[in-house]
Amino acid sequence: MEITAQMVKELRERSGAGMMECKKALSQNDGNIEAAIEWLRKQGLAKADKKADRVAAEGRIVLAQDAGKAVLVEVNSETDFVAKDENFLAFADNVAKAALGAADVEALKGAAYAGGGTVEEARAAVIAKVGENVQVRRLVRIDSANTVAGYLHGGRIGVLVEVKGGSADLARGLAMHIAAMNPPYIAEKDVPAEFVAKEKEIELAKMTDKDKAKPAEILEKIISGKIAKIVNEVTLTGQPYVLDTNETVGAVLKKEGAEVVTFHRIAVGEGIEKVVEDYAAEVMKQAGLA
Known part of the structure; x- marks a missing residue:
């Protein structure tokens, strides 16, 4: 024919x-x-x-929630162009739904896919369609009877937060705050002693000889004040609340009789070494012009 x-x-x-x-x-x-x-x-x-060995550092963070279950999944592609492709987006959304019943990425690969077959089989099919490496990289989840909020920022950042007490609006506001401010720790008690010791060492090294010559108790107060400021910067409860910067997150939580139990924040491609390619040079090379 x-x-x-x-x-x-x-x-x-x-x-x-x-x-x-x-x-x-x-x-x-x-x-x-x-x-x-x-x-x-x-x-x-x-x-x-x-x-499979091609670097996939672009993609989407997708979210699915059902009752007390919430899950974020990072699905990667090689380029931002494919990350906006309708085939890729449909695949990512279906993966998020399948992830509600999966404990981890390995379990997710074998989970049933909405269009038939498994997630891994659907991944292979979408690779054939978009012509790029596509990976289901990681999964974070919260299963709880407490209030759980999920938030996506532009498909590039995803947050899950579990709050004991308070309202659903508070939980969502906290998720937005975490997306914007990326605090490494919840509260002062969660900050490792090694981190504090290192910061003290750095602050001491930055001080002038004149400051170091001050009485020990004065010096300790100065260092303690600097460390307290640093700890506030790296803790959720110590940061000014993005929805009301006149108050800290800790103060807002106290007003509502709530506490943050745990949270997860993931961003597309973090921790992946991206390969920067000079496509113009590559084309010229293949054309014998370079």
């Missing part, structure tokens, strides 16, 4: 695969587009393995 340009175009639009791959798929399947799509998906299973 003759494979026309229109047939190739339609298959490309439906599958997201390259022109030559579409032409081959149609040739292998006598011009049957549905069979060609299935053939491409099967080929995609092999291609997924080949793309």
